[in-house]
Amino acid sequence: MKPDNTQKLIVKYITNSISAKELEKLDKLIQEPINEKEFWDFIKTNYRIDYNMKEFNTGESKKRLLDTIRMDKRVVFRRKFRKIFKYAAFAIFFLGMGYFIKQQLYKEHNKKTIVPKESFITLELGNGNVKVISEDGSSSVKDSQGEIVGSQVGKKLVYKKKNRSEKWVYNTLNVPYGKQFNLELSDGTVVYLNAGTSLKYPVKFLDGGQREVFLDGEAFFEVTENKKSPFIVNSGDMNVRVLGTKFNVSAYPEERNKVVVLVKGSVELYDKNRKKDRVGTTALKPGMKGNFDVERKNITTEPVITSIYTSWVDGELVFRNMAFSKILKRLERRYDVTIINKNVKLDNVEFNASFGNMPVGQIMEYFKSVYGIDYTVDQDRITIE
Incomplete structure (x- = not known):
């Protein structure tokens, strides 16, 4: 042995x-x-x-x-x-x-203590004011007339289904690295926002108009069905059109591919610059993943195990045939740390691993023990030698 x-x-x-x-x-x-x-x-x-x-x-x-x-x-x-x-x-x-x-x-305290940065969830209101969201507290969101349109308790913000607003007013929720947050929109749609994500959305969806939100980052959507008013997720050049469904969108600005994974219902992907051209629209069925190539402007699909892509909602990290460079980026977002990889030969090496709610130091020890990947730590900075 x-x-x-x-x-x-x-x-x-x-x-x-x-x-x-x-x-x-x-x-x-x-x-x-x-x-x-x-x-x-x-x-x-x-x-x-x-x-x-x-x-x-x-x-x-x-x-x-x-x-x-x-x-x-x-x-x-x-x-x-x-x-x-x-x-x-x-x-x-x-x-x-x-x-x-x-x-x-x-x-146990790891000898290589990693200290994440201090960051805050913020809400930018329609008038440009910015308020800090305390995950341990509660607060109210008010419109320009002082009426309460939403309430926050802990890690969830819920907007009222009925308010007096008669014009489109947008709020923007910003979730930094190291955090996650939940949001319920005025139509009852629930959105789970992953670390490093920004979502712009109306305080109230007005009658007769489509329900459109703007996403940078990653979010899992549980959309309330409304056949008269489709729900649109705008993420740069890619749009996702739905009626009522559950799906995950990963659309970080720095990544070449924007990914949509459908859990339930049906969605359509299309280049927003060709939204009137039905030839450029791709429909997904449950259990399918759609990849939008930002550079080539084309969409490809494939069957997947959806839980691998939605595990983050439950606080898990699952990597399947994932390049080391992408794993490190996910760790940076999840734990709000900076990771510098000096061993560039590892960038495109693919790994398989599953982690629960582990400290990032424990994950790094896993890579060190199993694959011999050494590293050093300085506060919130991890350097792979």
């Missing part, structure tokens, strides 16, 4: 990125006393944890395992758990052990 290979399997298990085949291999290895000792020595040395069997409840671990199998709708994970179900006893043991280890890891 090669110790470095075993250590990689251990790290992959702890970070939820281990495959079914690798989990089976770890199962066989751990059954040998000498390997079991190495397992615990590695945990103690690298994570400063002395494992105690009394720290978790096996019955509760079993319940968590079965809940995971029932609730996880992603195809890749369904296959994974079907393959390893015969190792249920092993999985139950490791689930409990893994849960304990992860809890301890959150309590």
